[in-house]
Amino acid sequence: DTAVSQTPKYLVTQMGNDKSIKCEQNLGHDTMYWYKQDSKKFLKIMFSYNNKELIINETVPNRFSPKSPDKAHLNLHINSLELGDSAVYFCASSQSPIFYNEQFFGPGTRLTVL
Amino acid sequence: AQTVTQSQPEMSVQEAETVTLSCTYDTSESNYYLFWYKQPPSRQMILVIRQEAYKQQNATENRFSVNFQKAAKSFSLKISDSQLGDTAMYFCASALKAAGNKLTFGGGTRVLVKP
Numbered sequence: 001d002t003a004v005s006q007t008p009k010y011l012v013t014q015m016g017n018d019k020s021i022k023c024e025q026n027l028g029h030d031t032m033y034w035y036k037q038d039s040k041k042f043l044k045i046m047f048s049y050n051n052k053e054l055i056i057n058e059t060v061p062n063r064f065s066p067k068s069p070d071k072a073h074l075n076l077h078i079n080s081l082e083l084g085d086s087a088v089y090f091c092a093s094s095q096s097p098i099f100y101n102e103q104f105f106g107p108g109t110r111l112t113v114l
Numbered sequence: 115a116q117t118v119t120q121s122q123p124e125m126s127v128q129e130a131e132t133v134t135l136s137c138t139y140d141t142s143e144s145n146y147y148l149f150w151y152k153q154p155p156s157r158q159m160i161l162v163i164r165q166e167a168y169k170q171q172n173a174t175e176n177r178f179s180v181n182f183q184k185a186a187k188s189f190s191l192k193i194s195d196s197q198l199g200d201t202a203m204y205f206c207a208s209a210l211k212a213a214g215n216k217l218t219f220g221g222g223t224r225v226l227v228k229p
Contacts, residue, residue: 041222043205045216045217055214056215056216099146099209103217107157
């Protein structure tokens, strides 16, 4: 019954590797997001998709590439991982991209780059 | 641009007591929403309460209420009758109509409820 799910929950990898995080929502929402939470708990939006189309793209290195195969899924692929990429990555969804909509968050993926 | 500031990194409160978390924001927009999200140790972010900027009446959700002072750009959260399950990080956030669905978060306040 999980509304927004992410896999994996934990990811430990070496610098330079490529990794992906998957996100799925079963709420029937049109809009999905990726957020990054750093070690100081600061949360910042990275990307937002609405009906599989990119609508928000914050200043994120090109090594990060989101992909939305359908509106229920938003995956995050990271190339050439760096130490600074270590963080918790949250996927979220909302009914639509309207500013007042509640965003529903996944459990997060803790990425550790060694 | 918008900024959200939470000046209290950590607060503790006795069970059944009341605690108030501060949040200030800065925007030149007139149409926006403000939110408080809770992140318990499980990491799952949950919406606690939201407030429309055009509404003067403060929002309430059970034991949670806000004090929205638009002129002062202040949006504090009051937790009444604190429970152990309220122990969590609390994030204040804003969303501007002009910026669509982009949430801007404050740095968070860690709340510890003591038995």
